[in-house]
Every structure is written in C-alpha cells, then in structure tokens.
Amino acid sequence: MHAYRCWEETKIADNFVERILYLLEQQHSQTLSDQVSIYENLRKKIEIDDPSIETEIFDNAVTSIYTAGFRSETAEKYSTKLLERFGLNLQEIVDWGEHRLAKEIGMGRRKNKKVVELCRYIIHIGGVTPFCAWVKSLHSGEDAFSLGPKSDEDFLKCLGYFQHFPVDTLTARFFDRVGLLKYAAKKYDTVINPLGTDRYERLHELMIRVYLEAGDTILRIGGKEYPVKNNLGLIDILVWLHCNENKRYREESICRSKPLCKKCNLTTHCAFYKRHM
Ligand code: SF4
Numbered sequence: 574m575h576a577y578r579c580w581e582e583t584k585i586a587d588n589f590v591e592r593i594l595y596l597l598e599q600q601h602s603q604t605l606s607d608q609v610s611i612y613e614n615l616r617k618k619i620e621i622d623d624p625s626i627e628t629e630i631f632d633n634a635v636t637s638i639y640t641a642g643f644r645s646e647t648a649e650k651y652s653t654k655l656l657e658r659f660g661l662n663l664q665e666i667v668d669w670g671e672h673r674l675a676k677e678i679g680m681g682r683r684k685n686k687k688v689v690e691l692c693r694y695i696i697h698i699g700g701v702t703p704f705c706a707w708v709k710s711l712h713s714g715e716d717a718f719s720l721g722p723k724s725d726e727d728f729l730k731c732l733g734y735f736q737h738f739p740v741d742t743l744t745a746r747f748f749d750r751v752g753l754l755k756y757a758a759k760k761y762d763t764v765i766n767p768l769g770t771d772r773y774e775r776l777h778e779l780m781i782r783v784y785l786e787a788g789d790t791i792l793r794i795g796g797k798e799y800p801v802k803n804n805l806g807l808i809d810i811l812v813w814l815h816c817n818e819n820k821r822y823r824e825e826s827i828c829r830s831k832p833l834c835k836k837c838n839l840t841t842h843c844a845f846y847k848r849h850m
Contacts (some may be wrong), residue, residue, distance in 0.1 A: 588786060588787065589753075589756060589786075589842075590753070590783055590784060590786040590787045591786070591787045591790055592842060593751060593753065593839060593842060594784075594787050594790075594801075594808060594811065596838040596839050596842070597811050597812065597815055597838065597839070598792065598811060599838055600815065600827070600837070600838040601811060601814045601815060601825055602794075604814055604822065604824075604825050605794060605807075605810060605811055605814060606794050606795040608810055608814070609794050609795065609807065609810070610795055612730075612731055612732060612733040612735075612810075613733045614733075615629065615630075615731075615732050615733050616732055616733025616734060617733070618705075619705045619708050619709065619732060619733075620709075622701070622702040622705045622706075623702070623705070624701055624702050626702075626704070626705065627661060627702060627703075627704045627705070628656065628660070628661055630704035630705070630707075630708060630732070631656070631661060631695075631704055632652055632653075632656050633728060633731060633732065634691060634704075634720060634728060635652040635655055635656070635688055635691075636648045636649050636652040637720050637724045637727065637728045638684055638687045638688055638691070638720060638724070639651050639652055639680050639684055640724070641684070641721070641724065645819055646819055646820060646821075648680075651678055651679055651680045654678050654679070655674075655678050655688070658677065658678065663692035663693075663695055663696050664692075664696060666688065666689060666692045667689055667692050667693055667696070669689075670689060671683075671685040671686040671688075671689050674688065674689070687720075690718070691718055691720075694707070694718040695707060695718075708729070708732060708734075711725060711728075711729060712729050712734045712737075722773075723739055723740070723741070723773060724739075725737070726738060726739035726806075727739035727741070729806075730806035730809060730810070734806070735799070735803075735804040735805070735806035735807050736803060736804065736805070736806060737805075737806050738777075738780070738781055738784075738805035738806050738808070738809050739777075739806075739809060740773065740776055740777045740780055740809075741813070743813060743816045743817060743818065744780075744809060744812045744813055744816065745776060745780075746816065746828075747812050747815065747816040747828050748776075748780055748783075748812075750828065750832070750843065750844065750845040751828075751839060751842070751843045751844060751845065752842075752843065752844030752845075753780075753783055754779075755844065756783070757779050757780075757782065757783045758779075761779065761782060763775070763779055765779065781805060784801070784805055784808050785801075785802065785805070787801050787808075788800075788801050788802035789801075789802070792804065792807055794807070814826075815827050815828050815837075816828035816829065817829075818830065832845070834846050834850060
C-alpha cells in the first residue's frame, strides 16, 4: 500500500500546510505540469551528458548570476545578449574580462567577474560536456563552483533536481502573507530577525520545516507521483508561480505586489486576506 496520502484523495486536508498546498496545486496544476516537464527534460539530457544541453545550462547559470538584485526578466535579457555575442566561446569571455564585459553587455563588473570565474572553471573541467559534469557535481554536494548558496538551489531546481529548495523575496512574501510565517514562528518558537545576517539561512530552514509537514503526501503531476518529502523544489515552483512578477507567467501571477485576491483559491485560509478584505 502507498505510504503517502494524495491531495486529490484527502481533498481539503486537516493539516494547515497541506491545505494551502492543495489549493495552490488546484489553481496552477496545468502550468506546474508544463514547467515540471520542461525541467525534467533538461535533467534527462544532463544525466546522459547530451552536448545539446550545454548552452542552455550556461544560459541558466548566467541568468542566475545576473538575477541577484534584479528582476529575472532583466537578467534573462542580458544573459541572452551575452550568449548571442559569445555563444560557448568561454575563452573569449575570459579574455575580455569583467571590465570590458560590463561595458559591452551591462550588468556591472562584479556580476561579470562571476561569469568570468565560471567560464574559467568550466574550461578547467574540459571535455565535451563540462557543464553537465559541473551540474552533477553541484547537485551531489561535491566541491564545485558555486553561484552562491541561494542561487545554487534555484539553478538546480530549474534543471529538474527537485530536491533543491530555494527561498526568494517573492516566495518569502507569500509565506508571510498567507500566515505560514506566523504559524511557524509560534509552532517552532522561532523569531526571524528581518535585519539579521543569518536571515536567509534561518528562513530557509524554517520554510523547509513547515513544508515538510506535508512531507507524507504526494503530488501527482502529469500522471507521475512525487513524494513531497523528496521534492520540495516542486513546492517552490508552485508557490513561485502563484506569486511571480514575470510577464511570461502573467496568468498565474496572483499574489503579486498588489495581490489579485479575488482570483485566488486561498482567500478562506489567508491571513492577509482576512486582515485587509
Ligand atoms: S488571498 Fe490574496 S494575499 Fe492571500 S495568498 Fe491569495 S492573493 Fe495572496
């Protein structure tokens, strides 16, 4: 017998966290399924060292580097510019260096320095599919080039490694708005200092703890079953779809900076809605 409960079977579950996730999944099931399929196809290619995936990994990595502090759409635009100019000619990027790249591509010297470091690292790995090798090392927790602790989790999740669970401003805002932060703070006797230097780590830990309360359930996506426990990245994708600010996912974007509560499945459970509507 299956060890997990299905959200479809439990319908509105007793557990507060399961209830929130169930309703979210109902709202975004089709787009979630589409995204998961895209990410899993990327992972399949990485796992078999398919050379055709190398450019896409590089593009994702550069976007991730450029995203910090910027909207993802802006980062995507500049990443495309870099790829169009240099392709996978990594040595040329290294030769240009961060100062010239910042002038040619934009996005500042510091971010381009990271791009140059990544290119040097990949050149050092060598072989036909060095980007695939890097992703697999990073996922396995080996000593590999890091995009940054937050960025690594998001990068890997978007390549189909759903064990990885990032936290960003939007998903943290949702966690707070809907009432999960208050719920967790009380339940686990935890205070997150918004100005604390360890804020990200503490929030990351707390969010994982809370979402793992739904760990014994499964998500059914595109006919496949995913135990939540081993796929917290899927929860992040689900929440991110709900609260994203990216024009590409405009239809899914409900809990945006000015939330569209009238379109939201969560009104009866959401602390923000109860306070403001
Ligand atoms: S009810 Fe409004 S504030 Fe609450 S999750 Fe939905 S959109 Fe966000």
